[in-house]
Amino acid sequence: AQKITQTQPGMFVQEKEAVTLDCTYDTSDPSYGLFWYKQPSSGEMIFLIYQGSYDQQNATEGRYSLNFQKARKSANLVISASQLGDSAMYFCAMRRNTGRRALTFGSGTRLQVQP
């Protein structure tokens, strides 16, 4: 079974500063994918970034980067130069690459960006 743990229920960050949202995972599968999604107050889940378990380099997408430490089973999201529009819930998720391909989600972190 897979499990995602997000230990930070809420985080505050000042506008223009960087913030790290923590995610640890547990799986016995050798091949898997890790995802981060943003959920604003409207409710829609917005895909941010993807990291494959065999990827050698950390994924980056604009202001988002994923700090992937496979041995520690962590996949932390780093948001650089925070903006007020970054205030939202952030979910870490994992997907197996064989068999059932649905996502397993963590409980989320609420990020609030302060001016």
Next chain:
Amino acid sequence: DGGITQSPKYLFRKEGQNVTLSCEQNLNHDAMYWYRQDPGQGLRLIYYSQIVNDFQKGDIAEGYSVSREKKESFPLTVTSAQKNPTAFYLCASSRDHRSPTTDTQYFGPGTRLTVL
């Protein structure tokens, strides 16, 4: 524009009634998924379908049913057997379940169901 649509956005149901939530995608994606989200929690998988005319139970399938007669559509019926159906329901799709790198799931805007 391509995307995933869910309707209605808000739905109210009396106890004992069945209700069907719509999910349509025009992305030509093979796989579709239904998730449930309760307040302050992450998403949990209800049902998924990797190909037309085939679907599988997720972790919390009891009290729900689905069909996948067309590639574009994956409706979810919440039956009277679902004991606590009030929740936010999200539909997702992904292009190719056979390829890890192209299997990113994209979500619709969701339907908020309230049982009165």
